[in-house]
């Protein structure tokens with residue numbers, strides 16, 4: 487069923503009322519696809535009947551929820567945060583009365599996050615002293631989490647080696663976690679927007695550590711604040727609440743101090759009273775936590791871009807450093823040599839089918855889309871598949887369709903704001919479009935994200951490009967933008 491992207495507002499209002507989720511305009515077409523599929527699956531002919539059906543409960547909302555929830559995750563995502571959890575929290579974890587240390591991963595998607603914590607807890611000698619709960623709205627994600635079997639995309643960072651060593655390969659590209667980790671993590675369906683706080687297995691007390699990372703950015707401001715308050719109320723005294731480093735701030739939370747750390751803004755439950763804030767000595771400056779890059783809105787609390795009135799500079803040529811980097815990310819496949827040169831000669835999305843080497847942009851289903859048409863066809867079935875959005879962004883850039891590439895990069899950043907290569911690509915296309923302010927913010931986003939990775943860390947979404955190289959390339963672009971303004 488094909489529907490115009492305005493017609494489904496009543497449906498999305500019901501989704502927001504039930505889940506708290508909101509969707510920006512940049513994703514409307516993809517949401518419309520998901521709604522159209524769900525209407526067809528429900529066997530009704532008219533969108534209005536579908537809306538009435540989901541409102542009354544006669545038609546289940548779950549198929550649509552499964553289609554529109556963004557379940558992007560991987561092992562040891564945002565490694566700086568795991569360093570904080572290990573060194574500052576687990577290393578000194580002394581839960582009262584010998585009870586287990588209670589951890590809740592709220593919005594855990596397919597389970598990589600709670601399993602990373604289970605591995606970390608074992609590294610800190612707390613294997614049998616942690617009660618780890620993973621919850622999510624998506625039943626399909628939880629079913630996959632319980633299986634504990636993951637493909638390569640989940641192990642895309644060097645830190646994931648720590649998990650891989652506890653896995654058995656099945657010979658078909660899937661790695662299965664050792665059963666002891668599967669036994670240590672409990673999974674439960676839970677709607678953060680309207681369900682009561684879940685109860686830790688060990689007793690009815692509160693949680694010592696709650697992770698709610700890369701979830702609340704998909705909610706509206708009011709919902710985010712309300713959920714932040716509820717999460718804070720679920721903390722034991724001295725307990726920690728850790729949002730994603732790129733998540734919008736939750737604001738002051740009752741009975742909590744806000745602590746700016748090198749791993750972003752985190753919260754800690756105090757014995758009560760007014761919210762406080764504290765600057766961790768390891769953090770560079772208090773503003774750091776607010777310097778988040780939001781690809782959709784101007785960020786008034788962030789640093790001003792060095793432009794007041796962006797001068798329209800149209801420059802389709804990447805700087806040398808960027809070109810060299812991109813060459814490494816997407817080298818020209820041999821079989822494509824001699825093909826029509828793209829506008830960005832160094833930005834190439836994927837090897838053609840049949841190439842012997844591994845694809846440079848892994849895509850859902852294990853194979854990169856060969857053409858834009860392939861990718862778009864795939865997205866009609868899986869409108870929120872991040873790897874395919876990445877491939878589309880690169881294909882559009884390669885074809886010099888910069889405005890569409892920028893829009894696609896913004897979609898990608900909505901799906902995963904922690905992907906440095908998406909920020910960098912948005913920087914390049916914005917620069918090519920003569921939008922230096924946007925380019926500047928995107929390059930800064932790339933630099934900031936890379937700062938939490940080791941220099942030689944392979945960048946997620948690329949094969950072999952290193953965090954240090956992207957940092958240098960993005961810095962060179964920033965310098966260039968500042969000198970040409």
Ligand SMILES: C[S@@+](CC[C@H](N)C(=O)[O-])C[C@H]1O[C@@H](n2cnc3c(N)ncnc32)[C@H](O)[C@@H]1O
Nearest residue numbers: 505555557558559593595623624677678699700
């Ligand atoms: C991008 S994933 C984040 C996974 C993991 N926390 C991480 O940072 O890698 C966002 C998850 O939030 C879940 N989610 C969205 N709305 C939710 C809600 N109302 N209640 C619980 N989970 C929700 C989605 O199903 C999805 O699995």
